[in-house]
Amino acid sequence: MKFFAFHLMPYRHLDFDKADAYRSYWVVLPNTHYDPQKGARLYQEYIDQLVFAAKAGFDGICVNEHHQTAYGLMPAPNLIASALIDRTRGMDVKIAVIGRALPIVSNPLTIAEEFAMLDNLSDGRVIAGFVRGIGCEYHSTEVNPIYSHERFHEAHDLIVRAWTEPGPFAFEGEHFNFGYVNTWPRCVQTPHPPIWIPSQGSGETIEWAAAPERKYPVIMAFSPVEAVIRFHESYRRQAETFGYKISGDQLGWSTPTYVAETDEIAARESAEHLEALFNNFFHIPPELLFPPGYTSIRSLQAMLESRKGLAASRVTFNDLMMRGNVLVGSAATVREKIEAIHAKTGFRIMVPMIQFGTLPDDLVKKSTQIFAEEVAPRLRPL
Amino acid sequence: MGSEFSLAWRGATIHYRRFGQGPALLFLRSEDSLPEAPAFIDSLAQHFEVVVPDHPGFRTSDTPGWLKGIGDVAYFYLDFLEQLDLRSVHLVGGSLGGWMAAEIAVRTCQRIATINLIAPFGVRRKGTPFGDIFMWTPEENVQHRLFDQALAEQFLAAARAQSPETATAYLKDRYAAARLCWHPRFHNPELERWLPRIVRPLQLIWGDSDKVVPVGIAETWRQALPQARLSIIERCGHLPQIEHPKATADKIRSFINEVGT
Structure with missing residues (x-):
């Protein structure tokens, strides 16, 4: 099993009482609620946390893309990836952008170019996640x-061709058209950086990702544990339908994760920050x-x-634990929970979200350290 | 109730109804999922043969593969007029239906006698934004369309008791509206440039308290079509045909009588 530390980079200094007056923490929450002085320090804190995870022994570190929201401060995740590449130079650590939102750009070639640049900058350490955006x-x-x-789908096809086919060539699509596709630089990894598909579990995504010409790892995110298991199971069946046997390297699970000395301490230290993620930022x-x-x-x-009924009432920490939306406990508890799902689905890509909601820096680092030292090593052979 | 008909055309079945007798009047309805405007249609049907289609993609009609944008709807309705052999048609459209009417008319007014647009989408006025029907909740979508909030509450009460079929119909209309209106939002930049091609008498009817298409946007229409008449209905939101059905029908009928055919 491989371990990837994931970060949303939320604006954790937000005044929730004020923000709650708006329709959503997304799109319509005025950016006057963002204090650039605090925000600038947050970027440093969050980048340090991911580098900390890399040094502690994670196989990779992950960022993602969202727009116009306090939920995540990475409208351009490849900029953060670039900083992470430099901070982890010489280390055998993957930099995963999970993912870039393809449909919302008018020119997907810029995404092909950015990833090709990151692949060169990192000497082949980049993983390219593709999403539709929420x-x-x-x-x-x-x-x-x-x-x-x-x-x-069209942007995906264009980007893969831009990475793999000698240019220049013409691309003729319904939504995207280019007379000259000729990506400089070319990718370091052959045929191209691995493509991962983060998903909330739609059947269409499984069928597309599982196709034999793709076999893309799908990372199931933000879902109750039962849904994760069901999803992995559907992927396995879909692979069989296509006539091949799935590998655990095609199955991922991403979830907010907190590890502490005991179950009780873990619950006490993480509860309010998890509730902030689900009730406020989300x-x-x-x-x-x-x-x-x-x-x-x-x-x-x-x-x-x-x-x-969900919208009406706040979810509590206990709700989240009961549904398995989050992974919280002592190292032994967290290990057991991961092992239990692995036993059912065979998944081999574990993506803990190491910071969530308002979780402060010292707790992020403590939990990440324990995870790297006491959880990950014993699960690696899986 | 009118009589039900359907037209199979280019791989899609489009349903429409006919009411009353007289000169042909094509009513292109708005994108909202409120009940039909029966009083409005009845008033018109006393003097005209009123034809009310379910637009391609909406309500009971199919969503054909060729439905990509407002231009496809315009060409469809030009075919529709030919297929039904409607001539000297009085074109009436509300909101999205008003936009459709204008897109038909800039292409050719050959089969059109007069045009009445009720708070139409189609052109914008910088600084006077449209209401965001896609951001609004289903409740807000009723409340913000009407001036009379007691009437809004009646519709909402009826909606709460709705069957799942109606809920599906609501979503279908919303999906079809997004297909045509999401971007550029509620307008076609080309349309404003070609509005002077509309060479038939045209009246704009607008509620003074419209939160979807604020009445200030009428100014853009009037600049492109200086001969157009603007009739304001007071204490009225985005749907004069529902809030003031008789007054709206009367304005249409008297305009048609006045400009002759």
């Missing part, structure tokens, strides 16, 4: 969500989260149904 992104970019899937009404076309009407109805 629904809010379609409000903040005004890209039509009706074409989200089409644009994702406060998104359905209109923002599921704009028309982002999902099929049927999926949307299923999701609205499953969210009934």
